[in-house]
Amino acid sequence: MSLLSVHNLHVSVEDHEILKGLSLDVNSGEVHAIMGPNGSGKSTLASVLAGRDDYEITEGSVEFDGEDLLEMDPEERTREGLFLAFQYPVELPGVSTHQFLRTAVNSVREHRKQEPLPVGDFIKLMREKAAFVNLDPKLTQRSVNEGFSGGEKKRAEIFQMAMLDPRLAILDETDSGLDIDALRVVSDGVNKLRSEDRAFVLITHYQRLLDYITPDKVHVLVDGRIVRSGGPELAEELEVKGYDWLIEEAAPAA
Ligand code: ADP
Numbered sequence: 110m111s112l113l114s115v116h117n118l119h120v121s122v123e124d125h126e127i128l129k130g131l132s133l134d135v136n137s138g139e140v141h142a143i144m145g146p147n148g149s150g151k152s153t154l155a156s157v158l159a160g161r162d163d164y165e166i167t168e169g170s171v172e173f174d175g176e177d178l179l180e181m182d183p184e185e186r187t188r189e190g191l192f193l194a195f196q197y198p199v200e201l202p203g204v205s206t207h208q209f210l211r212t213a214v215n216s217v218r219e220h221r222k223q224e225p226l227p228v229g230d231f232i233k234l235m236r237e238k239a240a241f242v243n244l245d246p247k248l249t250q251r252s253v254n255e256g257f258s259g260g261e262k263k264r265a266e267i268f269q270m271a272m273l274d275p276r277l278a279i280l281d282e283t284d285s286g287l288d289i290d291a292l293r294v295v296s297d298g299v300n301k302l303r304s305e306d307r308a309f310v311l312i313t314h315y316q317r318l319l320d321y322i323t324p325d326k327v328h329v330l331v332d333g334r335i336v337r338s339g340g341p342e343l344a345e346e347l348e349v350k351g352y353d354w355l356i357e358e359a360a361p362a363a
């Protein structure tokens with residue numbers, strides 16, 4: 110059974126159909142890249158998996174570890190082991206990363222029938238994971254993302270991912286044009302956290318991220334559908350040829 114199974118997903122925003130029958134299966138241990146031109150629906154897919162409002166699911170299903178993901182609220186999804194990293198991370202004024210993560214980590218532990226972590230152990234875990242992603246531990250005392258530089262936000266996000274130990278992490282890196290340092294933060298973090306017990310879905314407009322992370326599978330999303338799937342060589346082909354040839358292929362015959 111796949112860890113994530115998306116079947117014939119149709120999603121509309123304000124009566125405008127954006128995802129038009131998307132299917133995707135991700136197994137534990139795998140890294141999938143979803144690429145595609147601007148406006149093809151990549152962020153819409155990430156938002157629907159995250160459980161954001163404003164999206165109308167008109168057809169299809171999404172199962173996470175055999176359970177109906179679409180029935181779960183966003184907090185339940187996190188507890189089940191889904192992690193969503195976004196292009197523009199939210200700021201939480203007045204809530205320190207320490208407080209935020211303590212609540213989140215203990216909620217995940219409770220769900221896994223584990224005792225809450227004693228404060229000392231939690232601090233130790235934070236130090237360990239901060240060192241793991243080269244995050245300045247001082248940042249964990251500040252409000253979540255407030256006044257963080259772009260690079261610090263990226264690092265904080267990868268740090269949160271390491272702390273939450275997700276079974277599936279979805280990263281929407283889209284078209285924000287990550288600089289080379291941020292790119293390294295993301296790719297180092299993903300490569301370090303890659304394991305048999307975890308899967309990744311990397312959503313990216315550019316092939317660059319995949320110079321540092323070798324995905325198991327690459328999918329191309331055009332106009333709300335996956336029009337091509339392949340191995341890492343597909344990303345290289347897109348680097349050379351761009352998306353136009355696939356957009357033309359995907360267009361309905363006149
Ligand atoms: P991508 O991430 O691949 O660039 P998006 O998922 O952001 O694509 O957008 C897909 C299409 O859906 C675009 O045409 C975009 O304008 C439209 N869209 C996305 N979100 C909304 C929204 N909240 N309201 C109206 N249209 C939207």
Ligand code: MG
Pocket residue numbers: 147148152283284
């Ligand atoms: Mg876009």
Ligand code: MG
Pocket residue numbers: 151152153283284
């Ligand atoms: Mg996007």
